[in-house]
Amino acid sequence: MLTNFKTWLNDRTGYQKMLGLYSNRVLPNGPSWAATTASCMLWMFVVVLLTGLVLLSSFSPSASSAWASVFYIEQQPAGSFLRGLHYFGAQALIILFGLHTMRVLLSAAFRSPRELVWITGLLLIPLLMVWAVTGNPLPATQKGYAQIDVEANILGSSPVIGPFARQILIGGDSVGNLTLTHLSFLHMALLPLIVISLTIFHIWQMFRHAPTDKELPPEMVEGAARYWPDQSIRNWSVFAVVFGIVAWLAYTVGAPLELPADPELHHIARPEWYFLFLFELRRYFPPELEIIATMVIPTVAMIFLLLLPFIDRVCSQRASAILRFVIVAAFAASWTWLTFTSLNRDWNDAELQASRLEEEKLRERVHALADAGIPPEGASFLLASDPKIQGPILFERHCASCHSHVDENGEGIAAKEQKAPNLYGFASRDWVKTVLDPEGWTAEHMFGNTELAESDMSYGVVDGLPDVAEDLPKLIAALSAEAELPYQVDQDTADADIIAEGLEFLQSEDNCAMCHKVYDAGENGIGPELTLYGSRSWLRDFISNPAHDRFYANDNNYMTAFAPDRNHPERNTLDEKSIDLLVDWLRQDWYEPETPAVTTDEKP
Amino acid sequence: MQRRTLLIRGCQAIAAAIMAVLFVPIGRFISAPLFRKSQSSSGAQRVAKLGQLEVGKPMQVPIIGKRQDGWTLYPDSVIGKVWLIRRNEEAENPEECKVDAYSAVCPHIGCGINHSPDKNHFICPCHGAVFDEQGAKMNLEEPGYNNPSPRGMDSLICKVVNSDDGDDFWVEVEYEQFQIGLSEQIKK
Numbered sequence: 001m002l003t004n005f006k007t008w009l010n011d012r013t014g015y016q017k018m019l020g021l022y023s024n025r026v027l028p029n030g031p032s033w034a035a036t037t038a039s040c041m042l043w044m045f046v047v048v049l050l051t052g053l054v055l056l057s058s059f060s061p062s063a064s065s066a067w068a069s070v071f072y073i074e075q076q077p078a079g080s081f082l083r084g085l086h087y088f089g090a091q092a093l094i095i096l097f098g099l100h101t102m103r104v105l106l107s108a109a110f111r112s113p114r115e116l117v118w119i120t121g122l123l124l125i126p127l128l129m130v131w132a133v134t135g136n137p138l139p140a141t142q143k144g145y146a147q148i149d150v151e152a153n154i155l156g157s158s159p160v161i162g163p164f165a166r167q168i169l170i171g172g173d174s175v176g177n178l179t180l181t182h183l184s185f186l187h188m189a190l191l192p193l194i195v196i197s198l199t200i201f202h203i204w205q206m207f208r209h210a211p212t213d214k215e216l217p218p219e220m221v222e223g224a225a226r227y228w229p230d231q232s233i234r235n236w237s238v239f240a241v242v243f244g245i246v247a248w249l250a251y252t253v254g255a256p257l258e259l260p261a262d263p264e265l266h267h268i269a270r271p272e273w274y275f276l277f278l279f280e281l282r283r284y285f286p287p288e289l290e291i292i293a294t295m296v297i298p299t300v301a302m303i304f305l306l307l308l309p310f311i312d313r314v315c316s317q318r319a320s321a322i323l324r325f326v327i328v329a330a331f332a333a334s335w336t337w338l339t340f341t342s343l344n345r346d347w348n349d350a351e352l353q354a355s356r357l358e359e360e361k362l363r364e365r366v367h368a369l370a371d372a373g374i375p376p377e378g379a380s381f382l383l384a385s386d387p388k389i390q391g392p393i394l395f396e397r398h399c400a401s402c403h404s405h406v407d408e409n410g411e412g413i414a415a416k417e418q419k420a421p422n423l424y425g426f427a428s429r430d431w432v433k434t435v436l437d438p439e440g441w442t443a444e445h446m447f448g449n450t451e452l453a454e455s456d457m458s459y460g461v462v463d464g465l466p467d468v469a470e471d472l473p474k475l476i477a478a479l480s481a482e483a484e485l486p487y488q489v490d491q492d493t494a495d496a497d498i499i500a501e502g503l504e505f506l507q508s509e510d511n512c513a514m515c516h517k518v519y520d521a522g523e524n525g526i527g528p529e530l531t532l533y534g535s536r537s538w539l540r541d542f543i544s545n546p547a548h549d550r551f552y553a554n555d556n557n558y559m560t561a562f563a564p565d566r567n568h569p570e571r572n573t574l575d576e577k578s579i580d581l582l583v584d585w586l587r588q589d590w591y592e593p594e595t596p597a598v599t600t601d602e603k604p
Numbered sequence: 605m606q607r608r609t610l611l612i613r614g615c616q617a618i619a620a621a622i623m624a625v626l627f628v629p630i631g632r633f634i635s636a637p638l639f640r641k642s643q644s645s646s647g648a649q650r651v652a653k654l655g656q657l658e659v660g661k662p663m664q665v666p667i668i669g670k671r672q673d674g675w676t677l678y679p680d681s682v683i684g685k686v687w688l689i690r691r692n693e694e695a696e697n698p699e700e701c702k703v704d705a706y707s708a709v710c711p712h713i714g715c716g717i718n719h720s721p722d723k724n725h726f727i728c729p730c731h732g733a734v735f736d737e738q739g740a741k742m743n744l745e746e747p748g749y750n751n752p753s754p755r756g757m758d759s760l761i762c763k764v765v766n767s768d769d770g771d772d773f774w775v776e777v778e779y780e781q782f783q784i785g786l787s788e789q790i791k792k
């Protein structure tokens with residue numbers, strides 16, 4: 001049945017003759033392990049092409065959804081593995097390309113009549129590079145954006161057409177939606193077309209110049225090793241090993257998905273490892289001559305190599321051998337040296353390492369947030385709207401000149417000049433307890449450095465409260481419960497009775513309500529209102545305008561009003577969103593995954 | 605010849621192994637949408653205050669919920685529409701208030717069902733399926749009329765509950781999606 005079909009198919013297509021060209025080739029020098037690089041590369045190319053094609057089915061090249069769609073791919077069955085294959089397969093391809101080129105150089109396989117085979121192969125090198133460059137930024141990560149930005153600027157610095165080419169590649173002045181669609185076009189349409197065409201030409205020429213049985217002396221054909229299966233088994237064994245490594249890396253390590261792009265974030269750009277040698281080379285030129293490293297040297301090297309078959313022709317056997325050996329040795333040595341110098345420098349760069357560590361923490365957080373769903377605004381919105389991430393940044397910028405935020409282990413944000421209380425755990429029981437303790441109240445990290453240290457409140461805390469020591473725990477519980485802190489909910493519900501008693505104490509006009517408004521009791525004007533003290537709305541209003549009647553009223557010369565003018569937000573220091581983020585952060589009111597954060601390193 | 609066969613078998617084995625490592629994941633990835641559970645139910649949800657409903661007069665309300673669309677989560681999106689009909693005047697005891705809820709998705713092929721106040725029945729604008737005020741399939745007296753719907757409108761679990769402060773009533777609906785085109789009501 002199958003044989004019949006094969007015969008029929010062969011009658012129509014003549015495929016057996018075609019295949020025979022490939023498989024029946026005589027290997028005059030016998031099968032070789034070194035020659036396996038070619039087939040290895042071809043099959044790796046197929047793997048990368050195939051996985052890329054599959055990934056394409058779920059990728060969205062838009063600034064707001066690219067990261068989300070890649071994250072989605074990672075969540076799909078086998079998605080992470082396929083993406084890993086694509087990612088590591090591409091890198092394996094680059095290594096194989098280097099090895100293959102060096103082998104061809106050493107064996108002088110570029111000689112006549114194979115000049116065009118050599119030239120098309122060489123042309124694939126820059127194409128492969130551009131292929132990698134256009135692929136890395138596609139997930140719209142901070143790292144990818146920074147990379148393409150630098151790479152586009154390098155392109156832009158080349159003479160005459162540079163600026164135009166850059167503008168077209170980026171699709172405008174800065175990286176964004178059009179950059180992603182342009183990169184996708186290059187990465188998924190134009191480059192595959194060009195590379196596939198060149199590869200087909202390259203392989204076709206190889207076959208054309210392979211000797212056929214008829215062209216060889218009969219004694220060489222008789223009993224000679226044939227490509228199939230003598231060379232094939234070597235090819236495939238080597239490919240199995242290489243593919244095995246790539247698959248293993250894809251399965252255990254996986255392709256990274258760094259932080260989504262966010263212009264707020266500071267990122268120190270570095271190229272991928274295979275470009276580090278060019279990056280390092282740049283350092284040895286003054287800025288005005290940088291173009292020598294980024295453009296001139298690569299171009300000259302390329303042209304030299306392209307012309308090599310013709311240069312080789314005029315050299316003697318010996319000179320050619322030396323020349324070829326020197327090229328390979330010089331490239332291998334300088335590539336290795338430059339790459340490792342660069343890696344070493346980065347490794348010892350404390351600032352860079354610290355910033356990478358910081359990014360890693362943020363990345364984990366963003367992945368945890370993304371697990372709970374990515375809103376239509378996109379993944380960078382997750383970063384921008386997360387109190388846990390934005391809180392410390394805002395606090396440092398606007399509050400830390402006077403306030404500290406330091407936990408019980410002494411970790412956190414120190415005040416530049418401690419003029420106001422430590423706000424860590426603001427309105428929690430511990431915090432209220434410290435405030436209502438005569439020593440805690442006057443401590444430097446609480447109200448000791450404020451004008452309030454000499455106010456009526458000081459009189460109340462220092463002289464009044466010790467008299468009611470047995471009621472104090474109730475008072476503390478009640479006041480803290482007003483804040484409705486999410487991390488204290490269980491405690492607050494359990495102590496409902498105590499809190500009710502404490503609230504009575506708060507509302508008694510002989511005690512707190514003498515100076516504070518507490519629900520219906522007391523009046524505003526002396527001390528800040530204690531109704532819902534420390535709650536979301538209280539804090540928001542307080543930060544917006546501590547000079548409001550409900551708070552310090554006209555006595556406020558302690559604290560900046562960050563958003564006193566509701567009707568003209570543009571006149572305020574902070575917008576509502578920032579205040580909300582600060583408030584949520586101070587109240588430790590942020591999303592935490594139920595189960596311990598699922599790291600992407602975990603595999604199904 | 606022995607050796608040659610052995611080598612060929614070796615090549616085939618390697619090829620098969622690599623293809624398996626490559627194509628099994630590809631198959632799983634591509635077929636993932638087939639196995640994805642649809643999250644059609646969003647639990648009981650307050651859709652209207654009882655006072656908004658007039659007895660016997662259908663009112664359409666949107667169902668708002670989270671909608672996961674591929675990689676995007678829409679936090680408040682309209683995930684469906686529901687027709688509410690209040691059946692009695694009762695407004696004291698929530699247990700005795702009777703409100704019915706019907707999905708506005710036509711069981712024929714899924715258009716949105718309208719209500720015609722003059723004729724006092726539901727009518728689907730796409731292919732003219734008609735339902736009475738109990739959601740049941742109706743046959744019009746017109747010559748040649750054939751109701752295209754395979755079943756009546758899908759009724760949903762609907763309750764009247766006290767509001768949090770206790771002096772108002774909410775209508776609560778458990779929205780659900782059903783397969784279209786079947787004479788039986790089967791959840792999606």
Ligand code: FES
Pocket residue numbers: 710711712713714715728729730731732733752753
């Ligand atoms: S979809 Fe309603 S009648 Fe066809």
